[in-house]
Amino acid sequence: MTIDQTAGTGSLQLHDSRAQMLREFVPLDPANVTVYVCGPTVQSGPHIGHLRAALAFDILRRWLAHRYGRVTFVRNVTDIDDKVLANATDAEPWWALAYRMEREFTAAYEGIGILAPTYEPRATASIPQMIALIEELIAEGHAYAAPADSVAAGDVYFDVRSWAAYGELTRQSIDDMEPAADAEPRGKRDPRDFALWKGTKSDEPADAAWDSPWGRGRPGWHIECSAMSRRYLGPEFDIHGGGLDLRFPHHENELAQSSAAGDAFARYWVHNGLVTVDGQKMSKSLGNFVLASDVLAERAPVVVRYALLAAHYRSSLDVSNKAFDEAEAAIERIRAFLERALRTLRDADRDTIIHAAPPARFVAAMDDDLGVPQALGVVHERVREGNSALDAENASAALTAFADVAVMLGILGVDPLDPQWGGGGGGPEIGALDTLVRTMIEQRARARETKDWATADRIRDAVAAAGITLEDTPHGTHWSLS
DSSP: OOOOOOOOSSOOEEEETTTTEEEEOOOSOTTSEEEEEOOOBTTSOOBHHHHHHHHHHHHHHHHHHHHHSOEEEEEOBBOSSHHHHHHOOSSSOHHHHHHHHHHHHHHHHHHTTOOOOSBOOBGGGOHHHHHHHHHHHHHTTSEEEOOTTSTTTTOEEEOGGGOTTTTTTTTOOGGGSOOOTTSOGGGOSSTTOEEEEEEOOTTSOTTSOBOOTTOSEEEOHHHHHHHHHHHHHOSEEEEEEEEGGGIIIIIHHHHHHHHHTTOOEEEEEEEEOOEEETTEEOOGGGTOOOBHHHHHHHSOHHHHHHHHHSSOTTSOEEEOHHHHHHHHHHHHHHHHHHHHHHHHTTTSOTHHHHTOOOOHHHHHHHHBTOOHHHHHHHHHHHHHHHHHHHHTTOHHHHHHHHHHHHHHHHHHTOOTTSGGGTSSSOOHHHHHHHHHHHHHHHHHHHHHHTTOHHHHHHHHHHHHHTTEEEEEETTEEEEEEO
16 A cells, blocks of 8 residues: 655654754755664674664654654664684685674565664775775874884874773763773773774684785774764765664774774664663673574564554563563554555545554654654554444544554564565465355355354354454455454
8 A cells, every 4th residue: 555654744853962962853955864873793693682673763763754754774783893803714705704693684674574674884895985084093192003113013093192082972971981891992092092003813714804004903992983974974974873882992982993983973862772682781791692584584574673662762662572572462452443444445536555654643643753662552452443433434543544544564574464574464375264264154144144153163163263363355255353
C-alpha cells in the first residue's frame, strides 16, 4: 500500500549529548539532512546490542526522511583495528575475517528491516584521507610523531594539551582522564595523548600496513571516522550518532581532532542507551552474550524489531524472553486488526489510505526526541478503536483507523503484513500452517452444507485446541492465532 508521508507542523526536538539537553533540530540544508553513525568494528559477529544501536538510528533516519525527504546517511565499517588483527588466524587473514563479519552484520541488519545506508565506507578505503588529516594536525601543532629512535618510532599522536576544549563532549578535565591505552606509551608526551597513526610492528601482518610520511603503518581508530565523515559529508554535518559507550574516548577524540583541524564537524550528537540481559550487563564472562543470529533463529524478525523499539532509544533496554513474548503478542494484535480490516474493507474507497498522514499525537511523540514507546501507544489505541468500529460496522471510522495504523507502522517499520517479513510476517511455517487450516476450514464448510453438525463441531474444536480462532464473515471464514 502507498502512504503519503506528510511531515507534521511542530518542531523536532533531539537530545544533544554535547549540550546535554533537548535542542530543536534545524538542519544545515532542509533539502538534505546529513547523518554519520559509527558502524561496527568487524572483528566478530553482531550481538543484540549492535542491532539495538543500528535500529535506534534507523528510526531516526526514517523520521528525518518523513519530515524532510532526503537524508544522506553514512555508517562506516571499521575493518582494520587491533581487535580485527587479534582475531585473525593463519587460516583466515584479517581482511578475510573482516569481510566475513561485515557480511554477518549486513545480514542481521537487513533481517530486522534496517535500511541500507546511503554510503557505507570501509576504513581501509580512506587511508589517504586519514594521512592528509594527520598532516594537517601536525602542521597546526596539534599532533606529533614519536622520536625516530624510540620504541614507538612510526607512531603519531594527538597532543591533548594543545587543544583547550579537549573533554568538552563528556565534560571532563584532562587531569581526571585515564591514560590512552591504544599505543606504546613511551613515545607520548602525555599518557592521555591518543594514537592517530601506528607504526608497523614485527608481529603484525605485512599487508596490514600502508606507506605514510612517518613510515609504514596503519591508522588509529579515532582518526578513521573524522576522515570518513569529512570525505562523505563535508567538514560540517547535522548529526553524529553512536552508542553511549562510544562517547569516551572515541567521540571525544573525534571531536577534538576534527575541530583542531578546523572542521565545524557535527552540529548535534545523539547517543543510544545500552543493552542488559535479564537485568545484567551483557558480558561474555557472565555467559549472557546474546548473538543476533541466535535471536533471529528463535524469533520472527518483525518481533525482534518491535522488541528492540519498545524502550526509548536513550534508555537501557533489558532483553529477556518476557520482552520478546510481549512484542510477539503486540504484533499479533496488530496483525489481526490489519487482516480483519482488509477483509471487511476490501471494496472500500482507498483514498483515505493513500493520502493518510499520521495522527497528531504520533507526530508529537516522535518529535519529542523520538518517543517511540508513546508512538506505539498511539498505534495500539487506534487498533482498539479500529476493532470497535469494525464491531459496530462503521466502515468509515474503520477505514480511517486502518489508514492511521498503516502509516504509523510504515514509519516505524513494524508492519507485520509487509512483504519483507516473508509474506505477512511469518515464514514457511506460517505458509504451511495456512494450507492445513484452510483445508480444515473447507472440510468444515462441506460438513455444514450437508448439515453434518457433529463433524463441523469436531473440526472447529480441533482447530480451537491448536490455539487457532476461526471467524465466520460474509466474505468467508478466516483464521488467526489465538
